[in-house]
Amino acid sequence: MRITQPSKSAAGLKAVFHSMRMALKSMSLVKTWKVLAPLNQKGGTDCPGCAWPDPDHRSNLGEFCENGVKAIAEEAIERSIGASFFSKYSINSLRNQSDYWLGQQGRLVTPMMVRKGEKNYTSISWDEAFDLIASHLNQRLSPDDAIFYTSGRTSNEAAFLYQLFIRIFGTNNLPDCSNMCHESSGVALNHTLGIGKGTVKLEDFYHAELILIFGQNPGTNHPRMLSALEKAKKHGAKVVVINPLKEAGLLKFNNPQAVSGILGQGTDLADLYLQVKINEDVALLKILLMRLIEKAEKSPKIIDQDFIAQKTEGFEAFINKIKSQDYHSLVARTGLEVSQIEVLIDWLSRKDKIIACWAMGLTQHVNAVDNIQEIVNLLLLKGSIGKVGAGTCPVRGHSNVQGDRTMGVWEKPSKQFLDTLATTFGFEPPRKHGVDVVQAIALMHKEPGKYFISLGGNFLSAAPDTDFTTQALEQTQLSVHISTKLNRSHLHHGEIGLILPCLGRTDTIIEKSGPQTLTVENSMGTVHTTRGFVKSHTDRLLSEPHIIAQIASRTIGNDIVDWHALIDDYDRIRTLISKAVNGFESFNEKLKKDGIFDLPNGPRNQQFTTDIGKARFTVNELPNYQIDPDELLMMTIRSHDQFNTTIYGLDDRYRGIYGTRKIVLMNKTDIKKHDLDTASPVTVYNFYGDKRREVSGLKIVAYNIPKGCIATYFPECNALIPLELKARKSNTPSSKSVKVRLLQKA
């Protein structure tokens, strides 16, 4: 374990070195070349990392980042684990291994099964596995006894087939990782603007005058965004960061593709860095709104009066609420200096091409929906939506999480979507809303004997309240995981547990008609193809669409949909999508022509697609929780060496932490105030209701973080997040504001 000073810049040659080292640990040089050369190129492989869009001009030197290479190395790793691995290691012994170790063992290559009471997984044929699932699903009393989870790495084609099968089967129980991620953005944006997606395109960054980045760490989680910010700055934009932590990637970018970047001269990114306290973004936003409105009384042009009058509703109520707040108490809440905030207010007054970006720092709080609605209020006030260089930019996580939603993976599908399924396929889809992630866990916990199927992901480690969720999963009748890699969810199975290994992004898919192409949608609503270029580990591995079609045909038959015909040629799946999903008309033709196209987005052109046909100003409350003097507010964040629950390594290079993930980042003053030290291990615990939760054996690291706030890593500290602590309206677990206490044995 080693702690050093955090970095003041990101990327550069070091990033190239680290990524190559990681790649060569998992793959030969030849394979490394084969998987990296087509990465993010036109007609190539879409990076299985984040959903940041590709620029029009792709670099010949390699259109990928350090963490993209890690994601590829993790998936395309040459080692594999088959039946002999599972006979060597009992499930119990695997539980004692770290997430890092589990991932390092290699790709899953054989379907495996275990029954309650058995110590090891044993192999099972594909046919037996499919029949077993079908017979179990058909034993259920009600289709709602089954729960079908999806993680955002799956393709449009797989997602479409999956939701179609599930709705013909008879349920809307389609929780997905989005429920834990940008659900709050979806709810807020749908309500205020009429579309649950962002409005900007990459090109807008190059025309923006002011870019606000709330609660996001792109140096680690969306590194290619740094190139866009660099270019934006060259075109004159100012960048303002609102984040409790000084993230290296937002300070300075050493572009590894430019001489200056390699020499470490780089580009300074943040013009203003506001180290707001955890979950005080609403307070800050209210100050900005209040001051702009005040200033507009003297200089009306500061806000966009015409836009407000013509395109919005709710301005009166909004303005009354804002005026009723007290400036000084708001400032005190944020922990910021008045002078810093006034700089931003000055810029906001003088500019109107404004982009607001955000990620998990805003979406994972009890008041997350209010956070985002307040951002929309700011953009509406300035008329900064639906014009060049301005708009909303929720930065999505998983590479196809947005596409999965577009394809209908949603527990609350719209009436229009279900009506179209009904007329296209001639069946009556279920109309009752299904369960989201939090509701699914509660349901499986309360009523043992459910059926849990997971298309990718690591439900157990990603979800909050680890012990409670473990019990919920272990009580199921059947748990099925369609996965590329071994993870903790596989180790806490139901009465029967199945692991179905599948092909990943980098693998070639061959079906009867030949090699197949898949599609994804990026964070900015652009759909494009993705294809793998390496031969899979064994011929026995199947693609996700293939596995879904097999389960579907054996569970519900082929009367409504001819599942086998669909997977012989994936163009046929796209033909169905073109009939059933808005914006995908002539899907195959568009792909054949350009390989890429944009989905319709009304608000991008100021056509607000809400029920009232206008954009909505909203009235939002300030968070009102009581923090006791011995309590701190904890956020659970990602290190530089992980992709969600997949742990690539034990370092968090930019934050200066090496060789451990069991840390608590804490302000120096707080360490003293709470009578703690950085030498002995600490237990983090809390009480919500009368339940005590704890994680022990962590190390305190003195860090530049606002007083009263601490940071720990996800998923190690998920055990501290009670299931009931979730965002109003979106049900997203509040993994960025959890009250905790710290205890060190004397």
Ligand SMILES: Nc1nc2c(c(=O)[nH]1)N[C@H]1C(S)=C(S)[C@@H](COP(=O)(O)OP(=O)(O)OC[C@H]3O[C@@H](n4cnc5c(=O)[nH]c(N)nc54)[C@H](O)[C@@H]3O)O[C@H]1N2
């Ligand atoms: N390499 C890599 N890439 C990834 C992922 C990964 O794990 N690894 N995950 C993918 C996924 S699914 C997602 S959703 C995204 C996640 O991308 P991010 O949202 O960037 O990820 P987090 O680490 O959760 O970081 C949240 C940031 O929010 C800040 N923050 C926390 N609380 C608050 C708050 O109250 N207010 C403000 N203003 N800021 C706050 C933290 O300091 C941190 O910088 O990345 C995607 N890309």
Ligand SMILES: Nc1nc2c(c(=O)[nH]1)N[C@H]1C(S)=C(S)[C@@H](COP(=O)(O)OP(=O)(O)OC[C@H]3O[C@@H](n4cnc5c(=O)[nH]c(N)nc54)[C@H](O)[C@@H]3O)O[C@H]1N2
């Ligand atoms: N405390 C806390 N909890 C959080 C968060 C947080 O910030 N803090 N973030 C939340 C967020 S934003 C998200 S998105 C969720 C993530 O939740 P998930 O999406 O469920 O988790 P991942 O870790 O991305 O899933 C990794 C697993 O996916 C499988 N996999 C990888 N690639 C493929 C593929 O191509 N096909 C298939 N079938 N399987 C594949 C592998 O088996 C791997 O082990 O976690 C959430 N949980």
Ligand SMILES: [Mo]
């Ligand atoms: Mo996410």
